[in-house]
C-alpha cells in the first residue's frame with residue numbers, strides 16, 4: 001500500500017484538519033510529517049469544535065492509528081495541554097498515538113530564542129507563531145538538537161548542553177527572560193510524554209504499508225511557507241511540500257500515492273511577508289468576516305485576498321498534486337463577482353511563472369467571474385451546484401490541470417461534497 005499525502009497549497013490554514021478528519025475512515029493510519037505546534041488544525045462535528053496542533057487530525061475517527069513522525073518538532077508542554085484537553089472531552093488518545101523517537105523536542109529556551117530573534121529583526125520580523133519552531137529546526141540541522149529518543153538516554157546531560165548554548169546566545173542578544181516556571185512545567189510534561197508509544201516510526205509506517213494498510217499523511221502550514229520554495233525568508237522552517245513527507249516519515253518516493261492539494265476559494269496569509277493578491281479594502285474585510293479569518297491558535301487576524309493562480313500552479317507543480325480540494329466556497333456565496341489572479345505584472349512585464357521573488361511591486365492581473373449568489377452551506381451533492389459555481393470550478397480545473405474532487409461548503413464534517421461520484 002501507499003502513503004497518500006494531504007497538504008496545503010497556499011499560506012496555511014486551508015482547512016487541512018477538517019478534510020483529514022473526513023478522509024480518515026478510508027485509511028488505517030494518519031501521520032504528521034513536519035511542523036509542530038505552529039499548526040492549528042480545526043475540526044468540527046456534532047456541534048463541537050476542536051483545534052489540534054501537534055496531534056494528527058485522524059485522532060477522532062474510531063481508534064485509528066495516529067503517528068507523529070520524525071520530521072515534526074514537538075513541544076512536550078503544548079502536547080500535554082493538547083492531549084489533556086482531548087482527554088477532558090472524552091477522547092483518551094494514549095492507545096492510538098505513536099510518536100517518533102527521532103522527532104526533535106522544542107525546549108523552553110527555543111521559545112525564548114524565537115522571541116529574541118523576532119525582536120532583533122524589528123520591523124523585518126517574520127511574525128512567527130512564537131512557538132520556537134525556527135530555533136528547534138536550526139538545532140536539528142546544526143546537529144545540536146535534542147530528540148524524543150534522548151528521553152531514554154542520559155537526558156539531563158544532553159538537555160543541559162543545549163540549554164547552556166541557548167543561554168549564551170540569549171546573553172549575546174541582551175535578551176531578558178525568566179524560564180523558571182516554564183521549565184518546571186516542561187519537565188513535568190516530559191514525564192507525561194513517556195506514557196506514549198515512543199517508536200522508530202520509519203519502521204512502523206513502512207511496516208503498515210507492507211502489511212497492506214494505507215496511511216494518510218497530514219501536512220502542516222502550506223506550500224508558500226516552505227523553507228525552500230516559499231516566500232523566503234517569510235516562511236516556516238520545514239519542507240511543507242510533498243517531498244517533506246518522504247523525509248519526515250521515512251517513506252520512499254515510490255511509496256507516495258495520491259497527493260491531495262487543498263486550497264481556499266480565495267487566499268489568506270497570517271504573519272509578515274509578500275502577498276500579491278491581498279485586499280486592503282471592504283472586499284478583503286468582507287472575506288475576513290464571512291470566513292472568520294482569525295488564527296486558530298494565536299487569534300491573529302489573517303490577511304485576505306483573491307485566489308492566486310500563479311502561486312497555486314507553482315504549488316501544484318512542486319507537489320505533483322493529483323487531486324484538488326477546494327475549501328470555504330460558502331464564504332463567497334454572496335459576492336456579485338469573484339476575481340482570480342492569472343498573472344503578475346512586475347516591472348512592466350507580465351509574468352505567469354512564479355518568479356524568484358515577489359517582494360516589491362507585484363501587480364496582480366485578474367480574470368473576473370460571475371458570483372453564484374446562492375447559499376451553498378446545506379448542499380449535499382454536486383447536482384445542486386449553481387451554474388456559476390460550476391463555471392468557477394471548471395475555470396480553476398482548466399488553469400490548474402488537476403480535477404477538484406472535493407468541495408467544502410462549511411466548517412462541519414458533513415459540509416463536504418465529494419465530486420465525480422459516478423466514477
Ligand code: GDP
Nearest residue numbers: 013014015016017040041042328408409410411
Ligand atoms: P488548517 O490549519 O489547514 O487545518 O485550517 P484552520 O483550521 O487553521 O483554518 C480553517 C478554518 O476554516 C477553520 O476555522 C475551519 O473550521 C474553517 N473551515 C474549514 N472548511 C470550511 C468551509 O468550507 N467553510 C467555512 N466557512 N469554514 C471552513
Ligand code: IMO
Nearest residue numbers: 012013038039040127128129220221236270271
Ligand atoms: P497550519 O498548519 C498559517 C506562519 C507564521 C509566520 C511563518 C513562520 O495551521 O496551516 P513559524 O512559527 O512557523 O516560525 O512562523 O509561518 N505559519 C502559519 N501560517 N498556518 C500555519 O499552520 C502556520 N504555521 C506557521 O504566521 O508567518
Ligand code: MG
Nearest residue numbers: 013040041296
Ligand atoms: Mg491552521
